[in-house]
Amino acid sequence: MLVSTYILAVLNMTIFIVSFFMIMNKKGYVYQYKFECRYILTSIFLIFTIIMGLGFGTAYLQEILRMFLAIYLICKIFYKINTRKSIVSSVIYSLVYILVGGSIFWFVQISIIKVDYILETTLISSTIIFMTSIYFYNRLENIYKDKKYYLYIALTTLINLLIILFINKSFADIGDLYEMVVKNNVDFYYVSDMLKFSATIKETFPYLLFIVNILLISIFLNSIKSEKEKVKSEFVNEKLDMQYKYYIMVKDSQEKMRQVYHDMNNHMENIKSLKNSSEDVNKYINNIEDEVKGTKNIYNTGNVLLDIILHEKSKVCMENNIDFNVGIDFRKCDFIEMIDISSIFSNLIDNAIEACNKIDDNIEKYITIKSTFIKGYYVVRCENSKTNKVIIKNSKIFTSKKDKFLHGIGIDSIKSSIKKYNGELKIKDSESKFIATIHIPVE
Incomplete structure (x- = not known):
């Protein structure tokens, strides 16, 4: 009797571990095994855990700890999952397995119908429940997400x-x-x-x-x-909407400035015709200067909205003595929506301007934003000088901003926009400069 009980306990622990591997496979995780010390030691511990077995109806503290540790090591060593997720997975899976097995065992114990093979019935029933759940895992996961x-x-x-x-x-x-x-x-x-x-x-x-x-x-x-x-x-969304409306509002005035800039030859001819009247010439020149003022930085990226964004940001840089260098070609990126153009480039440059404004006047302030097409990717690289300390943890940025909730909104906005196009944002930080690089696949 004791031998058969022990065999069933070993089978119970084996099903516990095997079921977890099957669930991880269903979830799309890739199993890894190497002949290294940590893999071998983990395997030995799993074999030891199986040999110790898992009882029915009761779960002692030592058994629970072995179950937690076994699942944690599987997640951490074999599937390279981070510590937090490994702990959560081990606790939830182990408790669910204990609860299902214990509930079946005690239901059979106190049921009106007399069952002779209680342990066997419990093991078979719990195995059927787990295998059925694993088989329909994807469908159950969708139900869970929706409901x-x-x-x-x-x-x-x-x-x-x-x-x-x-x-x-x-x-x-x-x-x-x-x-x-x-x-x-x-x-x-x-x-x-x-x-x-x-x-x-x-x-x-x-x-x-x-x-x-x-x-x-x-x-x-x-x-x-x-x-x-x-x-x-x-x-x-409110911030993006405001930015978008603002840039559309200034588009007309920008177009007028462009026209004046490109018609400069005509203005020169008009000035020559007025050369005998110095007063009229001076007045005409002053009118042109008023219209052309601020059109020094005219950009031609292939996208009107982006040109406006760069022009507006260049004026802010001039006011703050920031050297603003641009080299962007956007002609092959018609698939990117206007609101995402605003989100990506406005936030990139705004973050760079903010960092530059924290620099003392005796240190060079610069922002360099360039783009290129490399091996099927549109790559945007924005580099700026800085002195403030930046901490990067889990792809999140922590700076000296006091408002913890609103902090990182710009970065989150960029990530949200490029995610639509299967793009990614990479961040590199050093003592004197900050580099943000965006990769967006281009068909």
């Missing part, structure tokens, strides 16, 4: 109802126990059933309470995150 909040609420409600039922049943059993003690009315089978139910409460209650708390915390955190993302998105 996760409803599932959280349904599971939380169900678990709370079970807890209420357990409490009511326990209260009724206490009354029956009083009858047994006072009236000496002992029924062996009834006592046996009551002890089984008490054991069920003892073994399943902690997991039920733990899971219901996780669900409630998950709902709370997801609500906060969703609301924060919504506010952030609204702020980004």
